[in-house]
Structures are given as C-alpha cells and as structure tokens.
Amino acid sequence: MQLKAENLSAKRGEDLLFRKLNFCVNSGEALVLTGRNGSGKSTLLRVVAGFIRPESGKVTFQSQGTESRPAREACHYLGHRNGMKAELSVSENLHFWKDFLGGFEGGTGLSIEEAADVIGLSSITHLPYGYLSAGQQRRFAMARLLVAYRPVWILDEPTAALDAKADAMFSAMVRNHLRSGGMALAATHQPLGLDNAQQLEMRGFEFDDLEEMV
Amino acid sequence: MQLKAENLSAKRGEDLLFRKLNFCVNSGEALVLTGRNGSGKSTLLRVVAGFIRPESGKVTFQSQGTESRPAREACHYLGHRNGMKAELSVSENLHFWKDFLGGFEGGTGLSIEEAADVIGLSSITHLPYGYLSAGQQRRFAMARLLVAYRPVWILDEPTAALDAKADAMFSAMVRNHLRSGGMALAATHQPLGLDNAQQLEMRGFEFDDLEEMV
C-alpha cells in the first residue's frame, strides 16, 4: 500500500502556497508536517483529502494488485472540526459514521463499544455529543477513526485540547495503526511520539513564480 | 484589584460539577486550572465569565475604592470559539470589538495596528478573517485582549493551534499583562510559562449531595 503525491502545488486565494511537492508514504509509515502558523500544513492535508483541488499534480493511493485511486477514498480526515452532531448522542454519532463510511479492503472497524473503550470513555457514550467537554469531544472524534477502517489517517493538530493521559493514549493508537500496516499524515505543533516518521517542513507562500500567476 | 470567588458551586446538566470553591486572585497574579478532560475547567471559567449561573456563591471583582461588581464586567474571555466574523476583515473585526468593548478604568487599549504588531501579524489585517489559518485566527483573537483593556483575562486553552514562536509570544503577552497589574485565569493542558501562578486542580463531578438537586 502506498500513498503518493506527485508534483503537488496548491493555491490559497491567488497565490501559490507550495509548489511541486513530492512525497510517498508506505504501509506502516507516517509523515509529520511541521511549520509555523499559516505555512500551509492544513492546506496540504486538505489537498490530500480532496477538498481543495491542487493547481498541479495529484495524490493517489495504491494497494497491491489494485488500480490506483484518488487518495481521499482511502483516508480518514480528522480536522479542526469534529464532524459530530451535538444533538445526537455519542453512540448515535458513531453508529452513523460506522454505517455511512462502510468498510475498506484490508481491515475491519471496531465496534462502537470497543472503540469507546480504547479512548477510555466507554461510560458516557449515551450522552448527547454537545454535552461533552472539549477534550472528550475530541476523543470521540478519534474513536471515529477506529469504527470504520481506512488505511490512511489524515490528522490536523489532533492532540489540541487533550490531557496528558489522552495524549499518550492517542500516540499509542496511532502507533498501533502504523504497526498494523496503516499510514498517517499529521500536522502538529507538538511532538506526536512516533518513531518511524518522515518530517516535512512547510514554509508558507512561495513567491518566486509570482509572475506566472498574475 | 481583586477577583474573588466565594463558595462557588455549579451544575452541568443536573449534577454538581464542583462545590464550595473559594479562590482569590490579586493584581499581578494568575490562577491556572488543571485537571483531566471533563473535569470542569471550562465550566468554572464560564461561571466566572457569567455565562453559567452558579448554584451557589458568587464571583466579584473589586478595585480600590470602588464597589465590588460582577466579575464578568472586568473580564476578557478567550474561549474555544474566537468570537470573530469570518465574513468581515480582521481589522473590521478588531475595530468592532475595540469600539464595542470600550474602556475600563485602570488601563487603555492598544490601537489595532499596535496589537497586530504584538502578535506578529500586522501584514494581513486586511484579509477576511475566514481566510486565515487556525493559528492565525487564534492569534487575532488574542489581539482582541489588547485592543480593549480589561484587568482580568479568562483563557480557555489559549495556546491550542499555536506554533512554538507564537506560544512564546503569548506567554510574554500574559506575563506583560500580569506585570502591569492585570490578572489571568487560564485552563490549559500545557504549561503556560508563568512564574507566580496559583494552581487549582479540578476533579470532576461530585456525587454526595445528589438528593438536594432533584
């Protein structure tokens, strides 16, 4: 399995934010994006997840013996917003995502209870999601990554709002995912505690070919 | 100047989250709340800011020679949501808050440009707020604390989404505020780098007087 970005460039507004980026993440590997605020980490992740159409290049996902396909179909995306409904209970939310996301070849999702157990909050799955504290909400958003299997996890500052224990729990969760053959792309300002991670430092707007643009 | 909480209890849903809390923050001091996810840090801050009515007790602010008044009037609140309109430009947003919040005895607010300078983003105040990256948005929300003076800053996980440099900038900003006689209440999972800070550890729901409640 392999996630491959070739010759990737993307614009924000009218300016190129990064240009001709290439990377390749294999099964069991992680790519950690760093860089100062506004340097384009989130943008890159959103390009990979297929929300922003790149100016050039493409991101593809290929697993053994199958055709390559758009990366977004093989990805879980955990962004700043949790993607859960405040009005529904936690378990209704997770059930929905489990059903809606469905399966993906090469793995199976955990059940809601197991996933809640992993993140250590199995006792409050009956509460409406909106009643939870910021950290609890974040942790249940992480549980979503577990209930439906996807080989690639795209994580945008996943550990904001987590306490120390939950932080460790999440690192373990990601390591576990990598060990079982998954991949992860993460943008963070704090170390995630991964061993075999490539680093990519983002630098913000590229101005050198401004004239091409205008 | 003094911020004083006496005998403070608050409920979430139908249950008591904390009970008979007392604390007192003097000019130049900070109070840092810690505790695991869901232990009630945000709730306490929202009680102080006057959004949640406490079950018992009250929080008052007193400055020399004046009557004590509800704490919320002397506070800046920086919560999870930034309180800025994505459709307006950064400077329109800041101008609005400067005008609307007005002054408070004992200090003056900076101008928009100065504040943007302090947070290190003076070059992009003309952009619509919605176009900024997560960290940039957060930093402009911090600029709001500067454009109108309030002696007490209530900070709920202020440094989530900030890069290392901005982190340092914010610590300096809070230290500066304390040095000039202000106070701060902060809930964080990461050290804020303050010296003279009291600590208060929150512990989550209290069960023993459930029957009083129903």
Next chain:
Amino acid sequence: MSHYAFYINTSYGAAGLIVLCLIAWVFLDGRARQKELKALEASGIRRRSSADKASS
C-alpha cells in the same frame, strides 16, 4: 331529546374521550415511572436518602 341530540352527545362524548385520554396518560406514565424506580432500587442504585418513603 330534540334534534340537537347529536351535537350534545358528540360534545359530551368528545370531552369525555379527551379527559379519559388525559387520565390514562397520567396514570400509565405514573405506573411506568414507578416500575422503573423499583427496578433501579432492585439493581442496588438508590438515593442516599431513600430511607424516607418518598420515592417508594
């Protein structure tokens, strides 16, 4: 009775029906709640002060 009998009977009938529904709702709701309280008590969850007979 007169030819108004229909209207009178229907009014009394409708009013009676609505009131009966209301009573049934209150009654059944009460019974269901009581049952739940008993079940909770049986499973060992009880209010600390349930020594007083209020919730029985």
Next chain:
Amino acid sequence: MTETSLAITKLSDLANPTRFLALVRIVLPWMVGITALLFAIGLYLSFTSESDYQQGDTVRIMYIHVPAAWLSMMCYTVMAISAIGTLVWRHPLADVAHKAAAPIGAAFTLIALVTGSLWGRPMWGTWWVWDARLTSVFVLFLMYLGLIALNRAMDDPSKAARVSAVLILVGFVNIPIIKFSVEWWNTLHQPASILRMGGSAVDPAFLKPLLVMAIAATLLFFTLHMAAMRNEIWRRRIAAQRRMAARKAGQDDT
C-alpha cells in the same frame, strides 16, 4: 447570607420535591374521590335541568364548554406563575409545575374548541369563524402545543424549563386578549355574563349545574396536575440515578 436568600431557602425547604411527593401521597386519593363525586352530581344536574327557550337543549353543551374554556385560561395562568417561580427563585418544583401543566392545558383547550364548534354549528350555522375569541383560543392551543414541542426538543430539563418560562410569560399577553376579545371586537360569541362586574346575568337554573361542573373541572385539573408533577419528579429522579450510576461506573474504570 442575606435576608432574602434566607427566606428563599426557607421557602424551598417547605416546597422541596420530597416533601411535595409526601403531600401528594396523602392528598391525591381524596382529590380523586371528591372530583368523581362532583362530576357525578354535575352531570346529573346538567342532564336534568330544564332547557333554554332560545337555545333549546344545546344549552347543555355550556356545562362543559364554559368550564373547559375557563380552565384553559386558568391553566395558563398557573403556568405563568410557575414560570415566575422558575426565573426568579429557580425553584425546581416550579420547573416541574409548568412542564406538567402544558399537556393538561392543551387538553382543556381542545375540549373548549371542540365543544365550541359543536355548539356553534346549531347556533351560528357554522363550525368555525375566524373571530377574535375563537382565534385567540386557537392561538392558545397552538402555544400549548409549541411549549410541549419545546420541552420535547431539549433534553436538559432545567434549561428547557427556563426557556419555556420566558415563552410562557411572553405568551401571557394572549390571556387578556381571550378574556376581553368579545368586548373589544364585536363578534358572534357570547360576552361574559357570569364572571363579570355587577353580578351574573344568567338564570339560576343554568347557573347551578354550571358552577358544579366548573368546580369539578377545576378539581380535575388540580388532581391531574399533581399526579403529572409527581410523574415528572419521578422521571427526573430516575434520570439522575441512571446518570450517577453511569458516571460512577466510568470513574471506576478510568
């Protein structure tokens, strides 16, 4: 502690839910008995009293229509008073009181509407006209339904109670409109002839069954209201105990 807050504490001691439940246990059977008895008398009277020379037998509809109409307004007034209790004193019993009253009020309003139309057909020749009295009662009905919907839409009971309290108070404007609409706008509907300044203008032959029925209906309201409040308190206790159990379980394993 200030004097007022002391007074409030005392008040809430007197009316705390546990004490209320104890009271209900004693009073409720008596109320049920008296209500049933009064209804028996009232129904007997209303079917044996003579008929009106003008309205014929249909005057018998009055014996349910008028009490139901009065109660639909009284119920709202009770709710408005408890709404003040919720907002000013934050008394949990007040929350319960107006939540429990809404369905009962809706039922009485519905009775008034239905019997009114059934009376209107022979008297005015139509089931329904859009005059001020009828419409304002209809609006009252809608507001009851809206309040019920509101209470169902929110699952935090004390917050729901506060929100609906505000609405109840705002909607109270409607009550004087109902009461005085017949005087402000000239309509088909009867102006007040029983409850009015300067004494009643109704033949005592009709007055007696009407009054008995009115008292019976009022008692019915209070009986049902008490029972419904008791149910609601139970419901909340059950929820609280379930939450507590869940949280305790959660704390053990973390």
Next chain:
Amino acid sequence: MIALFLRDLKLSMRAGGGALIGVLFFLTVVAVIPFGVGPDMNLLARIGPAIVWIGALLAALLGLDRLFQADRDDGSLDLLLMQEAPLVLTVFIKCLAHWTATSLPLVIASPLMGLFMNMNEVSIGAVMLTLLVGSPAITFIGAAGAAVAVALPRGGLLVSILVLPLSIPVLIFGVSASYAAVEEPAPFLPPFLFLCALTLFFAVIGPLAAALALRNTAD
C-alpha cells in the same frame, strides 16, 4: 453600540442576502395571489393591503431566527453577554439593525406591490405608513423567539410558531388601519394609534424577554 449596529448591518448586507431576499420573497407571495383570486381587479384591490401585510410579515420571519444563532456559533454572543451595557439595549440595537436590513426595504418596496395589487394611492400610502410603524413590532417579537431559538439546536420553525401568534394583533391593527384609510365610515386614527402603541409595547417587551432568555440559557 453604534459599532454593533453598523457591524450587524454590514453583516446582513454582505452575508445574508440582506434586503433582496425579503423583497424577492415578498414579490413571490404577491405574484401568486392573483392566481388564487383570479383576474378580478376589484377584488385584488380589496384584499391588497391584507396581502401586502401578510407578505411583509412572512418575509420578516425569514432570517429572523438566525438573529442570535450566528453570533452564538462563532462565540461573539458570549462576549456580548459579558458587557456592562445592559443586555436589553444590546438586543434592541441588534433588532434595529435587523429591521433596517430586512424590513425597511420591504416598506420601501411596498408601493410597488400596491401597484401590482391594483390599489389606489391613498391605500398604498396607508399600507406603507402602517408597515413602517408596525413592522418593527414583528422584529421585536421575533427577537424574543430568536433568543429562545439560540438555546435550541435547530429552532428555526419553532420560533416562527411562537412569534406568529403574538404578531396577530399587529397584523389585525395594521390591516384594519389600512382599510380605514380608504373605506369611509371607519376612522383611520384609532387603529393606527393602537398599532403605534403595540409597537412601543413590543419594543419594550421583546428585548426584555430576549435578554431574559439569553441570560438564562447561555452555557
């Protein structure tokens, strides 16, 4: 406070579609009625004021439910609640801004509708005047509903249900004043003055109730 007024105005101009959506909706309503009553010009003229008033009422409802919701979602409502300035005043200003952005255009467009409905000049003038005086009342009532809606996750329709019954008196007096201006025996002033009184009444009650609701449901 002026800052708040200007910000809200700017926002609804820029983001919400502002004036135009109300006017368009208004136009739609007015365009459909003739299908119902047929091309009978006299009848149209007769029900004209009522239709214009109903259209305005319904158009005012569009967007009203989001009056506070948008501020809640981005956290600014919290900040508005903290201030020393009385909350009632803040709510009042927000109502004014909303009225200026959505109802005022309707008032201005109403003569056009009047022409469509074949109304005569006096009648058009009367409708415009009553709308000008009466429409703020609807906004103020609506504010109370919108404040309640903030507490609800998706309260839009609920608000209208709560608001509409209360706005019925406004409608009644607005319409009857408009008719009184044309039909001879009925005097124009009494219902008109009553309308003014209603608006003043709701200008007090509405923001008060809204402030109460906002204070009690923030969390």
Next chain:
Amino acid sequence: MIALFLRDLKLSMRAGGGALIGVLFFLTVVAVIPFGVGPDMNLLARIGPAIVWIGALLAALLGLDRLFQADRDDGSLDLLLMQEAPLVLTVFIKCLAHWTATSLPLVIASPLMGLFMNMNEVSIGAVMLTLLVGSPAITFIGAAGAAVAVALPRGGLLVSILVLPLSIPVLIFGVSASYAAVEEPAPFLPPFLFLCALTLFFAVIGPLAAALALRNTAD
C-alpha cells in the same frame, strides 16, 4: 446511504421538533390569513389553495438554507465529500430526508388547512395532490441554493436570487392545477403534468448543481 437518511431525519425530528413543528407553523400561517383578509368565507375558500401553497413554500424555505451549512459548521460535510459514493446521491438523500421531515407532514396536514380555509373536497384533494407532487421540486431547488450558500461566505444574495425565482414556476403550476380541479373550463391535467415534469427535472438538476457547487468550493 440509509444511515444518512435516518440521521438527517432524526436530526430534524429531534432538534427542531420535526414534523410537529412544520405542521404547527403551517397552522399558524393559515390562522393568520383570515385576520388579514377578514372572515369572508367565500373569499377564504377562493384564495385557499394559493395560501396553502405559499405556506408550504415558506415552511420549506425556513431551514432549507441550513441544509449543508449545519454539516459544514461541524465538519461532517468534509467527511461526506470524501467518500467514494457519488456526491449527487448523497445530496439527493439529504434532500429526501429534508423533504420527509418538513414537507411531507405539510402535505399530510394540508386537508386540515383546507377545512380551516373552508375549501371543498375536490379542491382539498387537488391541493394535497399538487403539494405531494410539487413540494419536492422546491426542496431540490433549495438544495442547489443551499450548496451555493455554503460555498460562498457571502452567497446569501445569490441564493435568494436563485431559489425564489426558480420556485415561482412550481408555485404557479401547483396553484393553477389546484384551481383547474375546481373551476370548470380549465383542465386539470396539463398544469399537473407540467408540475410533475418540473419536479422530475429539478430532481435531476438540483442535486447535480448542488454536488457541483460543493465539490468546487470546499476548502
């Protein structure tokens, strides 16, 4: 997909009070009308179908603009966009859920409104039928508008220009088919069939346009 349908249905039931609220809203609108036009029963019966249709349009509009916005605000829209399943289908399902939760109850309740408006049986049947067939069209058009609104932060204006004018034909054919059913010379079928055609057309165009807008503007 069924999961999505159920979730959306549950959301609108739970949060907004769902069906009950739509119907209540409709009831209030209808209750307001007679105050405007006066208690003239014949007139009421005549404008009845138009009023019921306008009420349905309004009820559909309220809340429709938030169809995708709510999902965008909490981030679930992103996740919906990523899936392998064709986006058009996702949008279509969301429309269906919205229609089931808000318009279907209106269709079912419309006979009651008809009674209030003093309409006769044929007319009531015709309105119900045309509503059943025509109201999905409004939802589908609205979906396209809602998608555009999500895409552009300042898209409000565009939406109103887009949605209301497009829904006018639906409204007009719906109302005229209802009238044709009662009034003798006019035939019922032609406008009715046209209405069906419109709905089918928009059932294809609406979700397509919405999907296109969502894909092109997510960021």
